[in-house]
Amino acid sequence: MTDPAAQRQQVIERFGLNAATLESLDAYADLLARWQKKINLVGPSTIQALWQRHIWDSLQLASLLPQGAPSVADLGSGAGLPGLLLAQMRPVTLHSVESDSRKIAFQRQALAQMAFCGKVVLHNKRAEALTPLNADVITARAFAPLQSLLPLGYHHCHETTEWILPKGQNVEAELEEATKCWTFKVKTVHSETHEEARVLCLSEVKPR
Numbered sequence: 001m002t003d004p005a006a007q008r009q010q011v012i013e014r015f016g017l018n019a020a021t022l023e024s025l026d027a028y029a030d031l032l033a034r035w036q037k038k039i040n041l042v043g044p045s046t047i048q049a050l051w052q053r054h055i056w057d058s059l060q061l062a063s064l065l066p067q068g069a070p071s072v073a074d075l076g077s078g079a080g081l082p083g084l085l086l087a088q089m090r091p092v093t094l095h096s097v098e099s100d101s102r103k104i105a106f107q108r109q110a111l112a113q114m115a116f117c118g119k120v121v122l123h124n125k126r127a128e129a130l131t132p133l134n135a136d137v138i139t140a141r142a143f144a145p146l147q148s149l150l151p152l153g154y155h156h157c158h159e160t161t162e163w164i165l166p167k168g169q170n171v172e173a174e175l176e177e178a179t180k181c182w183t184f185k186v187k188t189v190h191s192e193t194h195e196e197a198r199v200l201c202l203s204e205v206k207p208r
Contacts (some may be wrong), residue, residue, distance in 0.1 A: 022134075
């Protein structure tokens with residue numbers, strides 16, 4: 001489905017969005033579409049499917065966050081996906097980590113126009129250059145393959161940190177490669193937005 005209005009309506013119905021949250025998401029969608037003309041925030045071919053490919057795809061992760069988890073680190077956050085939208089839905093402290101100053105500028109503008117359940121802290125640095133965030137949840141979307149992401153995230157986690165990671169059709173190959181150097185428990189959840197996509201829920205992540 002490529003009709004933006006129909007996609008938006010589906011998202012409203014799927015997540016039971018209230019007027020305040022919808023106003024924020026509308027502001028975000030409008031801002032992203034305008035900034036996309038200047039810098040590449042998301043894949044150009046996905047703009048017409050923004051509500052499904054990016055907003056719905058991010059919001060579905062909110063139900064996977066462990067109850068009571070106060071802090072989330074979104075690594076390589078780009079346009080603030082999924083982190084900014086998770087902070088719309090849950091009262092977390094979000095650490096949005098992005099090294100590209102232009103994308104941080106976009107997120108800063110989004111913060112000025114949106115209202116959040118939680119607190120948002122922007123970090124304009126590479127993940128490996130940051131002081132450990134000690135996050136309760138690590139997430140990352142379209143950032144790095146699992147075998148590269150785990151060492152970056154491990155720097156910012158503690159013993160009970162959970163990882164919520166949307167992945168594409170190469171998820172099995174990524175898992176196989178990652179297990180050569182890492183141990184973890186994994187639960188795989190089917191994505192609501194693409195039949196071949198999965199969300200990996202990892203816990204007890206440790207290097208071998």
